[in-house]
Amino acid sequence: MASLLDLVDDLDGVGPKRVQALNKLGIYTIDDLLGYYPMRYNDLAMKTPAETQDGEKVTFKGVITSPPVVNRFGYKKTRISFRLTVEHDTIMVSFFNQPWVGKNLELGQEVAVHGTYDKTRQGMSGIKLMSRNGDDEMEAVYPSSKEIKAKTIKDLIIQALGKYGELLRTDIVPAYLRTRYKLMNHHDTVFGMHAPTDGQVANEARRSASFEEFFVFQMRLQVIKSMDRDNRGRSINFNNDELKAFIATLPFELTDAQKRVVNEIVRDMRRPIHMNRLLQGDVGSGKTVVAALAMYAAITAGMQATLMAPTEILAQQHAKTIGNFFDPDKVRVELLTGSTKTAARRQILEDVANGEVDILIGTHALIQPDIAFRNLGLAVIDEQHRFGVQQRATLREIGMNPDILAMTATPIPRTLAITAYGEMDVSIIDQLPAGRKQIKTYWLRSNEMEKTIAFIRSQLQEGAQAYVVTPLIEESETLDVQNAEAVYAELSEYFAPTYRVGLLHGRLSNQEKEDVMAAFKANEFQVLVSTTVIEVGVDVPNSTVMLILDADRFGLSQLHQLRGRVGRGSRQSYTFLISDPKTQYGIDRMEAMVATTDGFVLAQKDLELRGAGDILGNRQSGVPEFRVGDPIADLAMMTVAQEEAIEIVAKPDWDKDPELAPLADMLSETMARYRDFD
Ligand code: ADP
């Protein structure tokens, strides 16, 4: 019996080579093929020759006014030609090498011909003879590959629609939603996408297909969210008095925004649900102390906490900063990274297992099967947009089920947040600590380098420090390093003997990196020349200058991160972007950096400059790609899909509702994965 799960191999004209080409496009089954929607349609709108430009692709509808003639030349070459009278004009139409076109043509017949118009010769080179006298004005155009042509894909889809089209009767989107939002059923959607009879049908089909896609996506997030929260809930009963007492020992007053998010987080930890929360805050907004407070809350409940950072430098810095917040007699903080020696590692793991270590800090690679906490209450993940499903699964596999707090300084534009973080709760620090001065940003040409270096000297004279970031040379770490070394040599000479210069790059061992950072923090040298290893999170409040060479080689979010290394103390800070951009895109980025220091505004700008595709395609963003819908352009629809999904999941036993059965069926794997962990 025919089924949508039949392999495409079963279609006529599909041999092993085509199967391979289709598989490469992610098409295995008939269902996959029918879900391979066109990217656009060629508009085959009717015109008259008088209205048509030379070389334009058009469709003429007219009457054949000379008997069609078939010429053959050479081997396999044919031409079919006839006169076509379109209103008051008569043109000559020729079809080359499409002998089948001639089969049913005769004098006096009404036809529509799509092709390229040659105005001087009053002729048309035919591309397509329209069926049904030009009723179908829309020609679907498919994304293709080197191995398979768009036309072949189109023909296979038409074949599949004929053979399997009637099986498309399962509706994922329930009838009440289709009525509410005027959507087509699944069958009509698929037909409307591939073979629309007119533009309106194509639009409605696309709306319906987008909604279906968004709805399934949001349902999955809501199912994950609700099962995650309810099924593995656990209350972390922290001691509020102890937490308050600890806050009083901090070297600074928390900002109102920090107080608010700490409240949101600890309240969530106390609730008998599983926390999956994202902490967003621009660079320098003070996320680390918030993380320390959340971890301390877990400790007052008799539990342990862990913090994972993306790089060793950051893990080391966090261990230091967070260690300094606490009285070592009361809270034991340990650092575990790839460079921790075997013996030390064994000891730390043992103490983690018996509960003597309260806070374990390390790189993301920390989650390893050989780690066992005695009682892990909270896992903080720094500088990562989301904590991946995979990592969460690993945690669970090794028997840990902590509340999760993910922190990010790379804001996702608000227009994307609903898609990126749909299954998480979000806390936002929307305020910088008091006394911070706005960082002044200047874009300079490379011939202004000297005066910039002179400016750095004046800053050093006032006791400040400076970063110099060398250009990113794509795909060549060696060149990156050579470059940094050259700049280092020049600046060392320039500043000697009064000031010292340090060098940091990816080729240094972890111990060396740590030593360089520690020395810079201790002001043992005043200028740090670095490749982008310095990019995220590093905190040396005495630095007031960030000089970025060939700044146009960096993306906006990277530039923003780099700039965030200064302006962390009370002094006026400066960022100099040295660049001579050759493209408008480069100029736009420099201007955006000068125009604002607000990470959210820059993220939005980045989105506009690069387009959603690039941001969505960026692995880091955590935003999935959609086949039909555009989560930014169709934000309103995405919002509606989320609201409806929340409403459905809130109903007990929604998955028993017959109308929602196909949807529940589709999500059953996701649900099973969560049930299994109970
Ligand atoms: P980020 O959010 O970029 O991770 P950090 O947590 O590294 O920022 O904090 C940046 C700097 O601001 C650090 O030096 C930190 O000690 C300081 N800081 C954090 N909160 C406050 C505050 N409320 N008042 C003054 N300084 C603060």
Ligand code: MG
């Ligand atoms: Mg940070």
